Amino acid sequence: MRLSNRKKTSVYNFINTVLIMLLAAGTGAYFLEENKFNVLGKESLLLIAVPLLLIVLFYLSGRQIFEYDSEGEALHFRNRNVIPFLQKPLNDEFPKYKLLKFEIINMFFVKRLYISISSKNNGTTLLKYEISYLTRKELADLRFSLNKVTKTNKENRANI
Structure with missing residues (x-):
């Protein structure tokens, strides 16, 4: 089974660009507010804080692109960020029989x-x-495929 959200790369690039533009516009508006208009007062810090918070949430939720391939005798996992220099991409390939167990942790907006x-x-x-x-369907498909591999491995270990 192959699973990939690589087709959504352009969407993630767009979100990243919009967030950076919001931060740049907010910074410009903050300096204009502080130096010329002075209407908002201390609330003018929100012009920088809100876009900065959104950027931090976008990057804290992890690498955007995930690829999984279980066809053949090996499992192949790839996990990378839209911006290549931000985090080192992960790329692992190993035989199916080496898989012992897996666990999917779901915390608020981080999986x-x-x-x-x-x-x-x-x-x-x-x-x-x-x-x-990953979408719910992609997550369910990943869970199903990994369950199938772990079940096969347990049966093979029991027969030995």
Whole structure:
């Protein structure tokens, strides 16, 4: 199964551009308000604070682009940000039989995927992905696919 929200990259770029333009316009309006008009008083700080808060929320909710591929004998996960230099992209590929368990954490507006895989050195390794920008259907499909792989792995371990 393949899952990707890469087609929404232009939407996320647009949102990013609008937020930066709002911050620039708010900063300009703040300086005009403070130096020339002086109508709002202390509330003029909201002209900068609100766009800044929206930008922080946009980036705190995680990397925007998530790709998953379970076709073949390997699982492939990719997670990257719309702005390439902001965060290092994650790219992991490992055989299906190494998947031990997974967990999807849903906090307010942030969703995370935690994957536990078997490792020669440490026993288990925990991989973390940010999936906040997936739709409910995409999230259900991801959960279904990972459940299928973990169920198959448990059956194969029981037969050994």
